[in-house]
Amino acid sequence: MVRTQRKARKQVNDPYLTRRKKTGGRKKGTPNKKTAERARLLAGMRISCKDPVTFFATILHNEKLPVDLRFAAAKELAPYVHPKLASIEARTGGLSHEDRLEHLRRMAADGGEDRP
Numbered sequence: 553m554v555r556t557q558r559k560a561r562k563q564v565n566d567p568y569l570t571r572r573k574k575t576g577g578r579k580k581g582t583p584n585k586k587t588a589e590r591a592r593l594l595a596g597m598r599i600s601c602k603d604p605v606t607f608f609a610t611i612l613h614n615e616k617l618p619v620d621l622r623f624a625a626a627k628e629l630a631p632y633v634h635p636k637l638a639s640i641e642a643r644t645g646g647l648s649h650e651d652r653l654e655h656l657r658r659m660a661a662d663g664g665e666d667r668p
Contacts, residue, residue: 605632 599610611625
């Protein structure tokens with residue numbers, strides 16, 4: 553009898569054996585409250601969702617929308633319109649400004665034949 557009780561306990565504690573078919577709740581494919589609310593708001597705004605750039609541009613140009621939403625759209629759209637500036641290293645050739653001026657003076661005096 554002890555053996556059968558141990559086997560019964562193992563079966564009850566095993567999550568795969570105790571799982572039952574799902575009943576109740578939301579049907580598959582039904583949006584939750586937030587998704588349904590978002591879809592309702594987008595439909596009310598008449599916004600094109602073809603691609604991200606068009607989406608944010610439509611929000612930005614809609615003057616009926618709140619300013620904070622339009623501002624957020626402008627921030628998201630900015631990298632597509634104005635790329636970020638990258639810092640680059642200036643290559644001066646190792647000469648100072650005074651050295652270059654002196655070299656140019658020598659070139660002018662020699663007729664432009666001298667190279668650095």
